[in-house]
Amino acid sequence: MRDRILSLGLAIATCCAAAVVARAGDGAAFPWTDQAAKAAAAAGTAQSETAGPQSEAPANARKPKSGTNPAAVKAEPASNLAAAKSAPATEKSSKPDVVPAKKIFGAMTAPAQMKARAIGAYSRGCLAGGTALPIDGPAWQAMRLSRNRNWGHPKLVALLEKYAGEVKAKDGWPGLLVGDISQPRGGPMLTGHASHQLGLDADIWFTPMPSRRLSKTERENLAATSMLASDNLSVNKKVWGEGQVNIVRRVASYPEVERVLVHPAIKKALCEAGSKDRGWLAKVRPYWGHFYHFHVRIGCPSDSPTCTKQAAIPGDDGCGKELDDWFKLLTAPPKPKPPVAQPARPVKPKPPLTLADLPAECRTVVGDDAAVMTATGTAPANKSPPAAASKTAATGEKKPPNKKAADAK
Numbered sequence: 332m333r334d335r336i337l338s339l340g341l342a343i344a345t346c347c348a349a350a351v352v353a354r355a356g357d358g359a360a361f362p363w364t365d366q367a368a369k370a371a372a373a374a375g376t377a378q379s380e381t382a383g384p385q386s387e388a389p390a391n392a393r394k395p396k397s398g399t400n401p402a403a404v405k406a407e408p409a410s411n412l413a414a415a416k417s418a419p420a421t422e423k424s425s426k427p428d429v430v431p432a433k434k435i436f437g438a439m440t441a442p443a444q445m446k447a448r449a450i451g452a453y454s455r456g457c458l459a460g461g462t463a464l465p466i467d468g469p470a471w472q473a474m475r476l477s478r479n480r481n482w483g484h485p486k487l488v489a490l491l492e493k494y495a496g497e498v499k500a501k502d503g504w505p506g507l508l509v510g511d512i513s514q515p516r517g518g519p520m521l522t523g524h525a526s527h528q529l530g531l532d533a534d535i536w537f538t539p540m541p542s543r544r545l546s547k548t549e550r551e552n553l554a555a556t557s558m559l560a561s562d563n564l565s566v567n568k569k570v571w572g573e574g575q576v577n578i579v580r581r582v583a584s585y586p587e588v589e590r591v592l593v594h595p596a597i598k599k600a601l602c603e604a605g606s607k608d609r610g611w612l613a614k615v616r617p618y619w620g621h622f623y624h625f626h627v628r629i630g631c632p633s634d635s636p637t638c639t640k641q642a643a644i645p646g647d648d649g650c651g652k653e654l655d656d657w658f659k660l661l662t663a664p665p666k667p668k669p670p671v672a673q674p675a676r677p678v679k680p681k682p683p684l685t686l687a688d689l690p691a692e693c694r695t696v697v698g699d700d701a702a703v704m705t706a707t708g709t710a711p712a713n714k715s716p717p718a719a720a721s722k723t724a725a726t727g728e729k730k731p732p733n734k735k736a737a738d739a740k
């Protein structure tokens with residue numbers, strides 16, 4: 332059973348560690364059970380900012396240190412760029428393939444001005460021709476602007492805009508709070524997220540959008556609300572309701588959307604919501620974390636021939652044995668400790684992905700900037716993001732570009 336769970340988890344691959352981790356300032360206790368955390372650790376699933384898997388492949392999954400409290404792991408730095416610039420000297424190298432790809436992609440503040448395409452796999456790839464979701468729209472607000480992760484493939488960005496409009500118009504939902512999508516050129520990130528590398532993944536908060544426009548500071552600090560009850564096995568009816576069911580159902584109903592990741596307790600609540608149409612439930616996949624937000628993933632766009640398609644999802648609604656197996660895992664008693672403590676064997680951490688680990692096209696996507704960074708060990712000069720990143724969709728009003736927000740901290 333456990334193997335089945337693990338293989339299912341790794342097949343759907345990749346959660347969004349940035350939001351799984353209780354962010355500094357979120358003030359929320361990490362609500363996993365200890366068993367669940369340990370089980371996830373054993374599965375090598377992304378629980379923390381620093382220990383997330385680098386790839387969907389089990390062989391490349393990195394396990395969090397035993398006993399690590401995921402809630403205690405430091406959350407995002409103020410700025411990707413700042414983090415890249417302050418990287419330890421020991422990581423500098425004159426060899427292009429030794430520089431971690433996350434440092435190169437994390438330092439990119441503008442998209443590659445190329446034809447849009449998603450390149451490679453969801454957890455090992457990059458994005459050309461990315462566009463920014465405007466930070467404000469008629470029915471959405473982007474959060475955590477300092478991360479500069481409101482970039483995606485144009486098809487995903489267009490879908491999110493349509494989705495936001497429809498939940499407001501048809502579901503009575505006040506609007507979407509949009510979390511991380513991707514970096515301007517996708518790729519691995521300095522913090523969090525094994526996936527989100529192709530501009531085809533987006534995190535949407537379960538918390539409804541407030542009726543007023545949030546300030547930049549509020550977008551950094553506003554705490555997301557966990558949908559779980561104190562047992563961590565069911566939803567908290569004080570915060571979970573029909574609205575959340577409606578918005579997940581709507582996004583899972585779009586043909587472009589291939590998967591929506593939610594915590595198993597949330598999947599259970601969706602299964603029990605009594606929807607006559609069950610087809611959309613097949614796309615809603617249980618996974619660790621995902622109780623502050625859900626993760627939306629679209630399939631490879633037709634303009635992206637080198638985008639690696641994911642395995643097909645099982646054909647049923649996933650409300651039966653699969654969900655039962657998840658709950659067995661969630662409620663499994665912790666393994667008894669050996670009577671005599673064994674000295675821990677030192678584990679050599681897997682090296683981070685480099686450009687050589689990504690599809691060759693990703694070199695073109697980072698272009699000369701990667702060469703500059705490789706030669707100097709520091710981030711290249713910034714390029715201004717396009718206008719799309721710095722104006723609202725609703726009014727066209729000019730806003731400070733995200734780069735400014737990122738550099739201000």
Ligand SMILES: [Zn+2]
Binds near residue numbers: 532
């Ligand atoms: Zn995610």
